[in-house]
Amino acid sequence: MNRSYELMFIVRPDMVDEDLNKLISTLESSVTSAGGTAKSEVWGKRRLAYRVGKFNDGIFVLMLIDATGAIVHEVERRLRVTEPVIKFLTVRTDEELKRLDKIKKLRDAKKKVSAQPAATAAPVTPAAPPTPATPEAVSGAPASAPV
Numbered sequence: 001m002n003r004s005y006e007l008m009f010i011v012r013p014d015m016v017d018e019d020l021n022k023l024i025s026t027l028e029s030s031v032t033s034a035g036g037t038a039k040s041e042v043w044g045k046r047r048l049a050y051r052v053g054k055f056n057d058g059i060f061v062l063m064l065i066d067a068t069g070a071i072v073h074e075v076e077r078r079l080r081v082t083e084p085v086i087k088f089l090t091v092r093t094d095e096e097l098k099r100l101d102k103i104k105k106l107r108d109a110k111k112k113v114s115a116q117p118a119a120t121a122a123p124v125t126p127a128a129p130p131t132p133a134t135p136e137a138v139s140g141a142p143a144s145a146p147v
Helices: 017-033 069-081 094-120 135-139
Strands: 003-011 037-052 055-067 085-092
Touching: 003 069, 003 094, 017 037, 017 055, 017 069, 055 069, 055 085, 069 085
Parallel strands: none
Antiparallel strands: 003 055, 003 085, 037 055
């Protein structure tokens, strides 16, 4: 069963563009040869939040994968053994998309239900707000009386 994944990996900042393109194409071809689909975006060189190894910067690459878990596991294995890769993270996104669709359907259903009775019901006048308790009412003595 194919699922959607986002794979973000960071490579060394001194990596040459040709080598980066070769790495990305190798990963994409391994996904497509196994029956999945992959699409990549190079975000470019950015500063890291903290020092990783001896690097303060890195080249960020986002890969959107639609494949089985075994294929993603193989891609992660390849990233682990690839020396220029500093860090990587894989997130499964199909569950989040299902959850968002479910919430949207519930909201739409609530809008339909609330819109129908409001159109047919008579306008309701709001009740008067409760009066706040004053010190005079609580103690029985005027509030400004000397003690």
